[in-house]
Amino acid sequence: MNTLSDLTLTSSGRDMSGWTKIRMTRGLERMVSDFDIEMTDGYSAFQHGLMIKPGDPCEIRLGGQLVITGYIDRVIPSIAAHRHAIRVTGRSKCEDLVDCGIDLLGSQISSASVLDVARLLSKPYGVTVNAADDSAKTTILRQQNVLFGETVFDVIERNCRFAGLLAYDRPDGSLLLSRVSDKNVGALDAQHVEQGWYEWSMDQRYSEYRAMAQSMSVLSDLGDGGGLIFKIPDPGVPRKRIHYIVAESNELSPLPDGSSIIQRRALWEAKRRLARSHILSLRVDTWLAPDGNLWEPNTQISVDPLALSGLKLEILKRPSNGWTIGEVTYLRDVDRGTTAILTLSLPDAYNVQPFNPYAQWADIQPGVPL
Incomplete structure (x- = not known):
């Protein structure tokens, strides 16, 4: 393997290299990718400081390979007796989805897929959304109310949980909806x-996970389902440690495979904590x-x-x-x-936490298919 030799920041039509301190981070569970770079060479730092402004679009490349497409957030020049430096920080284009509210006429979206909703809400901010898994297209949201004060990513992340998907940014600044990859x-x-x-x-693991319906849930404790506990053991925990997961009313209804959201949550909790x-x-x-x-x-x-x-x-x-x-x-x-x-x-x-976006009375309305 060859070691990449340099970082290039492209902004306002200019390529700027020679950065002496570099930190860039990308991840599955962090939105968004970000960078923090610094240059301490006097003349070059001064020249670059004249070219870069906060808010400018930019691209970051390592050895010619694109890593981040986004915006410059902050420009921090500094000066000392024998030192002139400039520090630049920024994030992916998806930062606007995380920071900003929803620009939508009305507050209701009907009969749209998870991918359709993500594209609709991201379009005003110039962010492209792609899917690496068909469930983003086949998981249909019958009706969704978006709330003032929510960010775009608040809604996208919640919908992705319904479809069992992760949402993270790509080097070209787009948003990708995907499951955990085996590549x-x-x-x-x-x-x-x-x-x-x-x-x-071991401190975050439990010997037994108990998923329980709320005993006082209105209209959910009729019949034989109220208070029922699903037990999932973790035999790798050496002593008794019990963890309760209390269901919301919309997590109790049966799904097409006979399970329920609360059962899936309990299994997810055990597997995730083990991993x-x-x-x-x-x-x-x-x-x-x-x-x-x-x-x-x-x-x-x-x-x-x-x-x-x-x-x-x-x-x-x-x-x-x-x-x-x-x-x-x-x-x-x-x-x-x-x-x-x-x-x-x-x-x-x-893997993402199972979620049902439909609030319902558990024993009156039948299960919502995934």
Whole structure:
């Protein structure tokens, strides 16, 4: 693997390189991707400071590969006796979906797919929305009321949970709706690993998850369903630890497969907490994955066991080809040179919480199909 050599910021038709301090982060669960770069060379920093303005559109490339398309948020020039520097921070185009309210005539959307709603709400801010999974197109929202004060991403994220999807930004500034991917970008050779951290935890896991209907839920405690508890054990927890999940009224009705949202929530809770009890972080000496492209969130890598030999033996029991990249941070500074920090876990760590957007009386209205 070749180490990428430089970062280029393109803004106002100009390419600016020579940045001496770099930090860019992209992730599955962070909206949005962001960057923080600095230049300390006197003349170049002064010249770039005259060219860059907050709010300007920009593109960030590493060795020619696009990483972020977005906007400059802040420009911070500084001066000292023998130093002239400029620091620039910014985020992906999707920042407007996270920061801004909904620009929509009326407050109701009817008979639209999750993808249609995302595109409708994102269009005023110039953000393209794509889907990597058909459920974004086939999951139909019969009726949706959007609330003043909600951001665009508040609505998109909630709808994506209904369809079982993640929503995160891409290097071209677009928003992608996707499930956890099984795309494997190759095996990480031990020689590229400079440092590793393995977080093996138990404090967020429970021996039993109990999903319970509210006993005082109006019109939901009729019949034989009121107060029913679904129990899901985690045999890996060494002592008794009980966790209750109390259902909302719209989570109790049966779904087409015979389950309910509250059952799915309980199973999701157990699997997610188990997966997140095994977090592997690696500092590697390259911005490039084994396939020659930049490290990407929502891809999987295999890890050479030699790279883990100094960590706890428990990590060697995890599947070597099943590590999902949840977050990647590209770094450069004068002390460590070019590195990247990868945050890895098992795929279940990134599955989204099941959600039913329809408020209903559980024992009067039949289940809402997914």
